[in-house]
Each structure stands twice: as C-alpha cells, then as structure tokens.
Amino acid sequence: MSATDPLSLVRAKAIRAAAEALVDAVTERASRTPREAAEAAFYPGHPLGSVEAIEAEIIRRRSVETGEQFAA
Secondary structure (H helix, E strand, C coil): CCCCCCCHHHHHHHHHHHHHHHHHHHHHHHHCHHHHHHHCCCCCCCCCCCCHHHHHHHHHHHHHHHHHCCCC
C-alpha cells in the first residue's frame, strides 16, 4: 500500500481522530477533582465499596503519577 492509497488515508484519519478523542477524554478526566471523579466512577457493588474509598485511590494514583508523596 502506498501513502496515497485511499484506504491508507482513511485509516490514518481514523487513527488520528481516535487519538484526539483519547487526548480529550484524558484531559477531561484529569480536570475533575478526585471527589468528582470518584462520584462519576462509583456504582453499587464497586470493588472499593464507597465514593470515599474511590476518592482515596484516585488521590493515591495521581500522587504516584506526579511523584508527590502524602503522609498516610
């Protein structure tokens, strides 16, 4: 397949659109407070059991991602 192949162009556009959608979703998720994210993630029967537990896990994961350390 050459770069001018119509299927290659369609595939490249689809990949770019998917990447842009993923970047938008990650940006939106990161803009939420841990509490907002926890409330959005909670459902009855969630393995962590409560919004508060989910919020604590989000805070923990974000601190690992940014290299921050919080006292336990």
